[in-house]
Amino acid sequence: MRDLTDRALDTASGLGATYADARIVRRLEESIAIKSGRVEGVASGETEGFGVRVLVDGAWGFASSHRLDLDEADRVAGLAVRIARASATALRDRVALDGRPPAVGTFATPVEEDPFEIPLERKIGDLLAADRAAGAVEGVTFTESSYGAQREWKTFAATDGSFTEQLITHIGAAVEANAIDGDEHQHRSYPDAGGGWGAGGYELIRRLDLLGNAERHAEEAVALLSAPQCPAGRTTVVLDPSQLYNQVHESCGHPTELDRVFGTEASYAGTSFLTTDRLQEGFRYGSDLITIVADATAPGGMGTFGWDDEGVAAQSVDLVRDGIFVGYQTSRETAPRIGRASGGGMRADGWNRIPLIRMTNINLLPVDGLSLDDIVADTDDGLYLATNRSWSIDDRRLNFQFATEVAYEIKGGKRGRLFKNPTYTGITYEFWRSCDAVGNAGSYVMLGTPNCGKGEPSQSAHVGHGVSGARFRDVQVGVGKW
Amino acid sequence: MVSRSPDRIDPGARAAAGLALADDIVARALAAGATEVEALVTSEDAYLTRFANSEIHQNVAEANIGVNLRFCLGRRIAVAATGRTDDDGLRALVERAAATARSVAELKDWGGLPGPRDAAGRGISGSASASAVGYAAATAEASPEFRADGARAVIAAADAAGVLAYGSFSTTREGMAVANSAGIRVAHERTTSQLLTVQMSPDGGTGYAEAAATDATTIDAEAIGREAAAKAQASANPVSLPAGDYPVVLEEYAVLDIADMLGYLGFSALAVQEGRSFAEPGKRIGSELITIVDDGADPAGLPMTYDFEGVAKQRVVLVERGVCRDVVYDAQTASRDGRASTGHGLPAPNPYGPFPLNTLIEAGATPRDELIGGLERGLLVTRFHYTNPVHPKLAIVTGMTRDGTFLVEGGRIVGPVRNLRYTQSYLEAIAGVTAVGQERRSLRGFLGSAVVPALRIDGWTFTGATEH
Numbered sequence: 001m002r003d004l005t006d007r008a009l010d011t012a013s014g015l016g017a018t019y020a021d022a023r024i025v026r027r028l029e030e031s032i033a034i035k036s037g038r039v040e041g042v043a044s045g046e047t048e049g050f051g052v053r054v055l056v057d058g059a060w061g062f063a064s065s066h067r068l069d070l071d072e073a074d075r076v077a078g079l080a081v082r083i084a085r086a087s088a089t090a091l092r093d094r095v096a097l098d099g100r101p102p103a104v105g106t107f108a109t110p111v112e113e114d115p116f117e118i119p120l121e122r123k124i125g126d127l128l129a130a131d132r133a134a135g136a137v138e139g140v141t142f143t144e145s146s147y148g149a150q151r152e153w154k155t156f157a158a159t160d161g162s163f164t165e166q167l168i169t170h171i172g173a174a175v176e177a178n179a180i181d182g183d184e185h186q187h188r189s190y191p192d193a194g195g196g197w198g199a200g201g202y203e204l205i206r207r208l209d210l211l212g213n214a215e216r217h218a219e220e221a222v223a224l225l226s227a228p229q230c231p232a233g234r235t236t237v238v239l240d241p242s243q244l245y246n247q248v249h250e251s252c253g254h255p256t257e258l259d260r261v262f263g264t265e266a267s268y269a270g271t272s273f274l275t276t277d278r279l280q281e282g283f284r285y286g287s288d289l290i291t292i293v294a295d296a297t298a299p300g301g302m303g304t305f306g307w308d309d310e311g312v313a314a315q316s317v318d319l320v321r322d323g324i325f326v327g328y329q330t331s332r333e334t335a336p337r338i339g340r341a342s343g344g345g346m347r348a349d350g351w352n353r354i355p356l357i358r359m360t361n362i363n364l365l366p367v368d369g370l371s372l373d374d375i376v377a378d379t380d381d382g383l384y385l386a387t388n389r390s391w392s393i394d395d396r397r398l399n400f401q402f403a404t405e406v407a408y409e410i411k412g413g414k415r416g417r418l419f420k421n422p423t424y425t426g427i428t429y430e431f432w433r434s435c436d437a438v439g440n441a442g443s444y445v446m447l448g449t450p451n452c453g454k455g456e457p458s459q460s461a462h463v464g465h466g467v468s469g470a471r472f473r474d475v476q477v478g479v480g481k482w
Numbered sequence: 483m484v485s486r487s488p489d490r491i492d493p494g495a496r497a498a499a500g501l502a503l504a505d506d507i508v509a510r511a512l513a514a515g516a517t518e519v520e521a522l523v524t525s526e527d528a529y530l531t532r533f534a535n536s537e538i539h540q541n542v543a544e545a546n547i548g549v550n551l552r553f554c555l556g557r558r559i560a561v562a563a564t565g566r567t568d569d570d571g572l573r574a575l576v577e578r579a580a581a582t583a584r585s586v587a588e589l590k591d592w593g594g595l596p597g598p599r600d601a602a603g604r605g606i607s608g609s610a611s612a613s614a615v616g617y618a619a620a621t622a623e624a625s626p627e628f629r630a631d632g633a634r635a636v637i638a639a640a641d642a643a644g645v646l647a648y649g650s651f652s653t654t655r656e657g658m659a660v661a662n663s664a665g666i667r668v669a670h671e672r673t674t675s676q677l678l679t680v681q682m683s684p685d686g687g688t689g690y691a692e693a694a695a696t697d698a699t700t701i702d703a704e705a706i707g708r709e710a711a712a713k714a715q716a717s718a719n720p721v722s723l724p725a726g727d728y729p730v731v732l733e734e735y736a737v738l739d740i741a742d743m744l745g746y747l748g749f750s751a752l753a754v755q756e757g758r759s760f761a762e763p764g765k766r767i768g769s770e771l772i773t774i775v776d777d778g779a780d781p782a783g784l785p786m787t788y789d790f791e792g793v794a795k796q797r798v799v800l801v802e803r804g805v806c807r808d809v810v811y812d813a814q815t816a817s818r819d820g821r822a823s824t825g826h827g828l829p830a831p832n833p834y835g836p837f838p839l840n841t842l843i844e845a846g847a848t849p850r851d852e853l854i855g856g857l858e859r860g861l862l863v864t865r866f867h868y869t870n871p872v873h874p875k876l877a878i879v880t881g882m883t884r885d886g887t888f889l890v891e892g893g894r895i896v897g898p899v900r901n902l903r904y905t906q907s908y909l910e911a912i913a914g915v916t917a918v919g920q921e922r923r924s925l926r927g928f929l930g931s932a933v934v935p936a937l938r939i940d941g942w943t944f945t946g947a948t949e950h
Contacts, residue, residue, distance in 0.1 A: 033833040041831025042586050042849040044565035046571075047548070058673060063543040066565045079543055086531070086626035087538040090634050120585040142756055144833070180757045185875040264534040267680045270867070270884075273949070283930045352544040389868040392903075394882040399903050399948035401880050423880075425903065425946055431756055456650045457530055459541070479945050480878065480905030 001165075003116055005157035007070045008052045011077035013159055017054040017084070019097065019156035020055040020077070023309060024050040024068070025351035028116065032124055032147040034131045039124055049351035052077045056084035058094025064352040097332040098341050100312055102161040107306025107314075109169040110299075111201035115149040118202050123147055127173060132212035134177040137215055139222035141180040146195055147173040149204070149451070150462075154309075162311040168368055170462050171304050172197030172450060173205050177218035179225050186224035186420060188217040188405050192242050197450045198300050220406060223418055230407050230422035232478030234392050236382030237424055238375055238437075238471045243404050244364065245447040245465035246388040251428040252285075252292050253362040253463070255397035256319045257345070258328040260357075262337070268456050270395025273428070285325040286432030289367050289470075292320040294329050296344055296360035301447040301464030303360030305347075310355060311342035319362070323433070331357050345468060349459035361446070363466035364438065372443040372469035378414040383477060384408040384415050385422055393413065393428075401425040401479060431472060439468030491527075491622045491655065493855040497669035500525060500659030503549070503567060504669075508711075510576045511553050518554035518595050520662040522790055522829055523547070527622070530652040531629035536637045537629060542546070550790075552830045553579035557588035561831045585668070588928045593817020596793050597664035600702045604819045616785030618697035621673035624653040632703040636679050639707025643689070645714045647707065649679030653698050660792030668794075676926050677701050680885055681714040685839075686950060687898065689713025690735060690865050690885035696784060713864060714887040720898035722947060723889060729860035730942040731853045731890070734923040737843065737934040738879070739866045740908050741774065742927040745838040747874050748799045749776070750826075752817035752835025758875055761806050762911055768804035768912035771846055775799050776810055776838035778825065783840050783924055784931035788825065795825035800838065812836035839930030846918025846935060853917055855893035861902075861942070862888040862895060877908040882948065903946035914940035 005022040012020035026048035033041035051064035054077070058354035061084025063076045115123075144389055149171045156164045174196050176189035190196075190213045198204045239247060254260065255272040263271060274283070296314035305314055311330050317329050328338070329345040334357065346355035376384060387405040394400075407422035408415040448464040498645075500523045507521035525547040532540035550563045553576070560582035564575045632651045640647035652675060659669040675698035681689045691709035694699045732740075753759035758769065778786040778795030787796055791813050799807040811819070812827030815835060826836035854862060861883075869881030882901050889896045919936035926932075 010827060031831075033831060038589060039586050040589070040833050041561065042559075042582050043561040043563065044582065044877060046574075047500065047563075047565035049546070049565065059538065059541075061541055066547055067545070078609075082543045083543060083626045084660075086630040087541040089627075089630050090533060090536075090538040090539040092535070120582060124586065146833075178756075178758070183760075183875050185758050185873075262535070263646075263648060264532075264539050266534060266682065267532075267650060267678060292525075298615065314886050349606055351511045353548055354540060354542055389873050390880065392868045392870045392880045392882065394901060394903070394948045395867050395884055396948070396950055398950075399946055400902075401903060401905070401946070402882075423872060423905070427948070454530055457544075457652070476946075480872065480880070482580075 001155045004050060004068060004070065004073050004154065008073040008077045009157060009159050011074045012052060012054045012081055015078060015081040017056050018079055019055040020052060022050060022052045023157065023351060024155040026153045027350060029421055030038050030149045030153045034145040036128055036142045037132050037135055048402035052080045053354060054080045054084050055095055056081050057088040059084050059087035059091045060095060061087060062354045072480050086318050093335055096336060098336045100342065103164050103307045103311035103313065104162065105306065106165045108167040109199050111169050113202035115171050115202045116151060130175040130214040133211055133214040134175050137177065137218035137222060139179055140177045141219050143176065144301040145175040146193065150464050156307065156309065156311055158311055164305050164311060164482060168305060169201060170199055171201065171204050173208060173210060174477065175210050175214045177221040179221040182226045183349055184225055186221050188221040190214065190217045193388060194449050197302060197448050198446060199304055200300060202434055212434060219250050224363045224406060224420045227418040227420040229482050230419040230478045234474050234476055236379055236471065236473050237477065238379060238382060238384045238410065238476045239385035239469060241445050241447060241467045241469050242387045243385050243402065244467040244470055246391055246402065248292065248362055248465050248467060249365050249449060250391055250393045251360045251400055252399060256328050256407050257357045258330045258334040262334060265454065267331045269454055273396045273398050274325060283325040284323055284433065285320045285429055287435045288323045289435055289438045290320050290323045290432055291365045292436050293318055293363050293365065294343065294345065294360050295363055298361040298363060298446065298464060298466060300446045301361030303464040308344040308346045309334065309348045310346045312342045317343035329357050329359065347461060349461060350358065356459060358454065358461040359452065359463040361464035361466060366441040366444045366468040367438040370437055372439040375437045375439060375469065375471050376410060376415060379413060379471060382410045383412055383422065385424065398428050400428060421482060422477065424477045426475060427481050434473045435470050436473055437471035439470065443468040493617055493671040496657050497535060497659065500657050501661060501667060501669040504659045504661035507549060507551055507572060508663060510572060512663060514576050515582045516553050517556055518663050520552040520595050522550040523670050525657040526654055529629065530650055531633055532650040533604040533633045533637065534648045536640055536647045538633055541626060542626040543824040549575060550829050551575055551579045551619040551713050552905060555583040558583045558586050559589055561769045562847065579754065591818060593814055595662045595664045596666060596791050596813040596823055598666055599764055612793045615779060615787065616672040616696050618673050621653050621675050621696065621698040622655040624698050626644050629653060635703035636707035639704055639711050640681050643711035643715055645711050647679055647681050650866045651677045660788065662796045666792035668788050668792045672786060674784050675701060677703055677706055677935060678902055679706060679710045681710040681805060683714045685718035685722060687714045687716065687718030688885045689717060690813055691737060692925055694784060694924050694931060696850040717781055717886045717898040720900045723899040725944045725946050726900060727941045727943050729857055729940055730937045731936060733864050733932050733936050734925065735865035736863045737937050738925045738927045738932050739869050740911060741841045741843055741932045742929045743869065743879055743908055744877060745841055745873060747877050747927050749809045749838050751809050751811045751819065752834045754809055755815060755818060760875060760877055763806055763808065765806045766804050767806055767909050769915040770803045771915050771918045772801055772804050773844040773910050775842050776840050777842055778840040780842060781841065782933045783842060786840055789827040790829045791827035793823045793825040793827065798824050804941055810838050837929055842933040843935060845920055845922050847920055848917040849920055850936060853919055853936055854939055856917055857890040857893060859891050862890050872905060878905065879908055880905045887906045900950055901948050904943055905945040906943045911939050918938055
């Protein structure tokens with residue numbers, strides 16, 4: 001590998017690049033899809049290639065290829081330089097990178113049971129058993145179950161002498177029951193509609209206990225068909241971790257990406273209401289209970305690594321502390337513009353994409369005191385909302401609306417009857433300021449999403465979210481006409 | 483004249499090379515014991531120049547190839563994919579697929595791979611040649627300097643209007659070759675290009691414009707820049723408007739989401755077979771003014787000759803004058819319904835089913851001015867943002883307006899309003915269409931490409947507002 005990265009960096013430097021980095025990525029994937037007890041798809045995939053990023057005349061260029069040979073390294077490096085020179089024809093401010101020591105070393109995700117060594121029959125069998133348990137519940141129309149694993153070998157080298165090698169392993173699985181009656185279609189998924197992903201090996205799948213949870217969720221899907229519609233109005237909501245992590249993702253994760261703040265995602269995903277003047281003024285993002293970090297060192301998180309794709313070491317960065325907005329997710333290019341060093345947030349979706357500021361593990365830290373069950377017991381009247389069903393938020397990340405798969409009525413501190421089609425909406429900072437309870441460390445879980453989209457060409461990232469459940473007051477629920 | 487990259491590209495040779503590789507993989511898999519086999523080879527040379535704050539900040543190139551092998555042992559089906567096309571890579575691919583096929587249970591209703599003819603003997607595949615439709619050498623060979631020229635033209639329009647430009651200009655060559663043991667052998671080369679821009683004024687105005695084309699040189703970058711700049715100026719200093727029901731005129735960029743979302747939620751045979759679709763032949767779901775088709779051969783869009791199973795794309799009428807007519811099929815869903823694939827299969831394995839990737843909504847007879855002129859009091863919406871289904875079977879979708887939302891009174895634009903959230907059934911929306919624009923735009927959506935007109939709709943349920 002080193003001969004190829006050396007060649008690409010030497011060629012780029014020789015053609016005038018003042019900085020260059022090269023990444024070689026090999027990715028192995030495996031997936032299983034089951035529908036109503038039928039193994040519909042078993043697939044494996046392998047991709048490898050390299051990308052070269054260069055700075056020439058203060059402008060960026062990037063080129064990539066699937067061909068791993070020295071001649072191609074020359075061609076790709078040369079193309080990246082040519083592209084950078086074209087970029088320089090429409091440049092107003094030269095790119096300047098922050099300083100950092102050269103990155104050298106190795107990192108590997110801790111794995112107890114290598115998912116790529118577990119026999120395929122066993123993986124199919126485990127998933128099939130859960131799928132059949134869900135499908136055996138009377139009233140279930142169809143079931144869908146999925147399993148996926150991904151392993152990435154990544155070599156990074158830069159003209160400053162950096163050279164790192166990393167091995168990242170992610171895995172996930174889920175079972176989902178669907179119940180349909182006329183125009184009503186309800187579903188319940190476990191652990192999550194996105195697939196219950198994390199960093200680690202097959203031990204994570206065993207701990208999910210898909211089989212032990214399938215029947216209960218299937219019964220709820222059927223029960224939802226005859227459940228009353230979620231009432232409209234303003235009320236107290238308690239968010240289960242399976243929904244709260246999405247709330248963190250959309251309303252704190254994305255708006256604290258500094259590239260969005262500077263407008264470089266404006267033409268696609270949008271910008272952010274958390275502008276730099278709000279960092280200086282100490283903007284109140286949430287109640288005193290809210291502390292949110294971007295922590296690339298968190299165990300089990302899909303945003304955990306040794307170094308980001310600019311060679312910046314993994315670290316934890318405060319975004320919101322005690323309710324006050326205090327920091328951004330940053331890169332070597334953006335951080336100096338606010339007088340800080342990179343927080344190590346740059347990641348690329350494979351060899352053929354440039355790194356962007358991507359969430360690592362955006363975690364809402366637990367608060368000593370109440371467990372999630374205690375929070376429910378402490379709530380007289382409200383709704384307990386679980387498992388994300390849909391999400392939407394405006395282009396500055398202010399007005400959001402979420403739907404969850406299920407709402408449980410809370411009366412007198414107890415979870416009661418189901419409501420179907422629950423939705424809730426609000427303005428980000430008003431919502432987080434209304435939080436008056438966050439679950440303690442005993443309720444804290446690391447969840448995440450394997451499909452966070454950003455960038456043009458589009459990139460999909462695996463990101464983690466540690467959450468423990470929380471309560472919010474005076475929230476608008478039951479949006480729209482039903 | 484377009485500035486070209488040094489390497490000239492021969493699409494016929496590219497297609498032949500793709501097909502030769504597919505043939506080789508089929509032969510290897512049959513030798514390894516496959517009873518049926520399908521090899522899909524995709525390749526692309528993709529370039530994208532991105533600009534923000536009126537300067538180029540990203541500029542990328544990618545050369546990629548992928549092989550997808552569907553390996554059947556009777557009714558045991560496995561899929562393996564790789565980006566390695568050397569001998570070792572292909573040998574490993576076939577070994578992996580064969581091992582997987584031996585491990586999986588039989589698919590009892592496996593309908594077999596599609597052949598070049600349907601049950602009635604009609605050809606559904608076509609010939610093994612590069613397509614004359616959907617390919618432009620100027621796009622395949624477009625240079626970084628050509629895209630920078632486009633970006634600078636957009637930026638110049640923004641500069642002239644005193645606003646900032648953000649956006650991207652992409653040019654892509656895509657190749658696809660499919661060979662299978664049932665006799666399908668097809669290859670297709672296509673090109674696509676897209677220029678889009680968001681522009682922002684110092685006073686909080688934003689505007690959007692976009693064009694997608696097979697031939698990048700037909701995109702008028704300066705005009706795109708001017709359109710977005712004018713919208714950014716016009717939408718400055720927006721005022722708040724209470725949520726509620728308003729008649730709307732949706733510009734083409736907003737209508738794109740309706741076309742995409744209806745295709746995603748309902749116009750797939752798998753969605754119908756699983757009972758989660760609203761579509762039902764003969765059922766009225768839209769106004770008499772609405773006709774929706776999927777047509778991969780229509781040069782108005784971004785043509786695509788074959789699907790990923792090598793079946794030629796058929797023109798499918800999805801909605802005719804408001805009435806559901808048909809949905810799209812791949813080989814597996816077609817087999818279940820005892821009919822031929824319509825050429826809408828995706829790469830295997832595909833638990834999501836077939837989708838319409840080339841949607842067209844028929845143009846109407848109403849000029850843009852009259853669309854707006856017919857609104858007594860309502861809203862003109864440029865585009866939607868971050869839309870997501872809230873209730874898929876009823877096609878209830880939530881999302882935000884973005885980049886130019888205007889209050890219209892007495893048939894005239896009164897001024898800009900802050901962006902609004904909606905929670906609206908798209909089925910009720912197309913049932914409420916009262917006028918269809920006479921012009922259409924070719925755009926790229928999340929499902930593929932679409933050609934759509936602007937629409938005037940009787941009522942739209944806005945359920946919230948934001949601060950900008």
